[in-house]
Amino acid sequence: METHFFFSDKVVLLFDFWDVQSPAGMALSVLVILLLSVLYESIKFGKAKLLHQNLVSMSTCTSQQNEETDQSSSSSSELPPASTPRLRWFLCHFGQSLIHIAQVVIGYFIMLAVMSYNTWIFLGVVLGSAVGYYLAYPLLSIG
Amino acid sequence: MSHSHHMMTNSVDHTSTMPPSHHHPATAASHLHGGGDGNMMMMVHMTFYFGYTNVELLFYGLVINTAGEMAGAFVGVFLLAMFYEGLKIAREGLLRKSQVSIRYNSMPVPGPNGTILMETHKTVGQQMLSFPHLLQTVLHIIQVVISYFLMLIFMTYNGYLCIAVAAGAGTGYFLFSWKKAVVVDITEHCH
Numbered sequence: 001m002e003t004h005f006f007f008s009d010k011v012v013l014l015f016d017f018w019d020v021q022s023p024a025g026m027a028l029s030v031l032v033i034l035l036l037s038v039l040y041e042s043i044k045f046g047k048a049k050l051l052h053q054n055l056v057s058m059s060t061c062t063s064q065q066n067e068e069t070d071q072s073s074s075s076s077s078e079l080p081p082a083s084t085p086r087l088r089w090f091l092c093h094f095g096q097s098l099i100h101i102a103q104v105v106i107g108y109f110i111m112l113a114v115m116s117y118n119t120w121i122f123l124g125v126v127l128g129s130a131v132g133y134y135l136a137y138p139l140l141s142i143g
Numbered sequence: 144m145s146h147s148h149h150m151m152t153n154s155v156d157h158t159s160t161m162p163p164s165h166h167h168p169a170t171a172a173s174h175l176h177g178g179g180d181g182n183m184m185m186m187v188h189m190t191f192y193f194g195y196t197n198v199e200l201l202f203y204g205l206v207i208n209t210a211g212e213m214a215g216a217f218v219g220v221f222l223l224a225m226f227y228e229g230l231k232i233a234r235e236g237l238l239r240k241s242q243v244s245i246r247y248n249s250m251p252v253p254g255p256n257g258t259i260l261m262e263t264h265k266t267v268g269q270q271m272l273s274f275p276h277l278l279q280t281v282l283h284i285i286q287v288v289i290s291y292f293l294m295l296i297f298m299t300y301n302g303y304l305c306i307a308v309a310a311g312a313g314t315g316y317f318l319f320s321w322k323k324a325v326v327v328d329i330t331e332h333c334h
Contacts, residue, residue: 001187016190093321101313108297
């Protein structure tokens with residue numbers, strides 16, 4: 001295993017079947033790694049935005065729940081109001097944890113790809129991070 | 144650099160002088176690199192594999208050879224990843240608490256007409272030699288070391304250990320960020 005950056009058309013990335021031998025395969029691999037980097041940056045940003053959105057919706061939901069319980073003295077046959085926002089909060093937080101796992105795993109995959117010391121792959125990672133960071137803020141801030 | 148494709152049996156023992164033979168056995172062969180000269184045999188995996196024999200873990204002498212040892216290593220790595228997530232969130236909380244505590248310093252100041260005025264100084268941030276900052280630094284060092292350990296564990300390319308890292312990170316995030324999110328909810332939406 002080389003321990004300095006080198007240019008090559010042959011690389012084996014992450015899995016046994018991802019064996020690149022030709023320039024066309026290398027170009028395709030760089031594109032896949034680039035998209036993976038873009039995905040990583042957008043997941044980082046999307047997680048923060050999702051949390052913010054859920055906090056806002058939780059606060060409005062709880063205020064509406066308080067209004068409903070004040071107006072109606074008799075409880076309906078539906079679920080008690082305290083459990084529904086809690087269940088929603090649990091599901092939201094569970095979803096956030098799954099997104100976090102995906103972020104950790106993709107981050108490690110990108111690190112292992114860079115560890116191949118192939119310069120093309122490294123440039124793909126850097127470019128993908130730049131593009132992902134550049135696109136994440138305006139595209140995911142809408143609304 | 145010699146390539147040797149061989150079966151994933153229990154005792155993988157080969158010399159580096161074996162000629163590269165391209166026979167594909169029935170079981171899936173992982174991509175291995177044999178070490179340099181005949182003295183030291185270092186098995187460096189470059190692709191993901193599942194196995195529990197002859198797995199070196201971080202330190203000299205810490206070698207996993209049986210399924211029971213792999214299970215113990217799985218639990219250890221899982222707890223390490225959980226601790227890392229908890230440490231991250233604990234540092235955030237400590238930082239927020241220490242910044243809020245020294246934000247406003249009010250001191251009585253004698254006014255022009257003999258009255259006492261209250262002068263309020265707003266300071267955000269920490270002094271260099273204060274205890275919270277020293278504690279943050281120590282925790283930062285621990286966090287950096289643990290993050291590098293987790294990276295090195297993931298670099299063994301062992302499927303079980305990588306799954307342990309990912310699952311530990313997810314569980315740690317779920318358990319510790321739950322409390323942090325509740326705190327954020329209470330403190331930031333009452334104003």
